[in-house]
Amino acid sequence: MRAFIKIVVFSAKINCLMPFGPLAIVVSNLSGHHGWVFLLSLLGIIPLAERLGYATEQLACYTGATVGGLLNATFGNATELIISIYALRRGMIRVVQQSLLGSILSNMLLVLGCAFFAGGVVVSKREQVFNKAAATVNSGLLLMAVMGLLFPAVLRSTHTELHSGKSELALSRFSSGIMLVAYAAYLVFQLKSDKNLYLPVDEAVTDENYDDDDEEAPEISMWESITWLSILTIWISVLSEYLVNAIEGASVAMNIPVAFISVILLPIVGNAAEHAGAIMFAMKDKLDISLGVAIGSSTQISMFGIPFCVVIGWIMGCPMDLNFQLFETATLFITVIVVAFMLQDGTSNYLKGLMLILCYLIVAASFFVHIDPASVEDKPRKHRG
Secondary structure (H helix, E strand, O other): OHHHHHHHHHOOHHHHHOOHHHHHHHHHHHOOOHHHHHHHHHHHHHHHHHHHHHHHHHHHHHHOHHHHHHHHHHHHOHHHHHHHHHHHHOOOHHHHHHHHHHHHHHHHHHHHHHHHHHHHHHOOOOOEEOOHHHHHHHHHHHHHHHHHHHHHHHHHHOOOOOOOOOHHHHHHHHHHHHHHHHHHHHHHHHHHHOHHHHOOHHHHOOOOOOOHHHOOOOOOOHHHHHHHHHHHHHHHHHHHHHHHHHHHHHHHHHOOOHHHHHHHHHHHHHOHHHHHHHHHHHHOOOHHHHHHHHHHHHHHHHHHHHHHHHHHHHHHOOOOOOOOHHHHHHHHHHHHHHHHHHHOOOEEOHHHHHHHHHHHHHHHHHHHOOOOOOOOOHHHHHHHO
C-alpha cells in the first residue's frame, strides 16, 4: 500500500502543486475571493490531470496498445468533460462550448506543435515519420465535426431558420446523434475492422534494432490503477465545481475576457497530461503515440465530447447547441485545415512544430481581444472595465 502511494503521489515533481487544491477550498470558504479561488483551483487541478494520465498509462499496460490509446484519450479528456458538466448545471453554455473548443485547439496546435518541435530537436539528423493513414482518418473526422458546428452557426447568422429559436437547437441535437454514431463506427473500425491501419510505422517495418526490452513494465497493478483513476476523478470533480463557480468573478477581478479563460486557460490545465506525454513520446521517436494522444484526443472531444454535452444538456433541460458562433467556428475550421496540411506527408520536423506553436499564439491573442456577444458573463466585465 505504502509503495504504490509513494509511486503515484511522490514520484512526480509536479505533485508539489497538489496542496493548492485544498487551499482553494479554504480560500473559497473563508474569503470568497473569486480571482484567488480560480487561480488556486487551476493550479490544484494540473497535477491531478497529470496523475490521471499516469494512472491511465499504467492501466494501458494491461489492456494492449489499441485499447490503451482509447483509454488515454478518454481519461485525458475527463477533466474537460467534468468541468463542462458542472458548467452546464449552472447554465453556462458558452463556457462549455468555448472550453471544449479550446481543448481541441490546444491539442491540435500547442500539444502537437510542442511534440513535433521537441521530437525534431532531439532527432535532428532526419525527419520523424508517423502512420499517415491513421492521421488521415482523424483529419476526416475532425472535418466532419467542423461541418456539424458550421451549419447551426450559419443558420443563426443568416436568419434562415424555419422555426426561429427552435430549428437551430433541433438541428444541433440531430447532428449530435449523427456524430455519436460516426464516433461509435470509428471505434469499431479502430478496434476490429482494420487494426493494421493503426500499427506504428516502426512496427510495420522490420527494425533490426528493435528490442522487446524497450517496452516499459507497469509500476503499479491493474487494480491499483483503477483505484487511483477513481480517486483522482472524484477529486477533480470537487475542484472543478469551485473552478466553474469562480470563473465569472475571476473574469471581473483579473479583467480577462471569459472567452480567453474558457478557450485558453482551462484547456491548458485539462491537457497537462497529454502535453507532457506527447512531448515525452516524441523525444523517444514514438511519434505515432504522440499523434494518437494529441489528434486522438481532439477527435474524441469533437466527435464525442461536444455531442455528449448537447445530449446531457437536453436531459438537464439546458439548451446546449452546436452553434459555437462564427468567430469560434472559423477558428476551428482554419485550425483543422492547417493541421491536415501538416500531416498529409506523414513526416514531421521542428519547423512544423514551431509553426503550430506560433499559430496557437495567434489564436490565444485573438481570444484575448475578443468580446463574445453571446456570453452574458462578459457583460459585467465590460461595464466595470
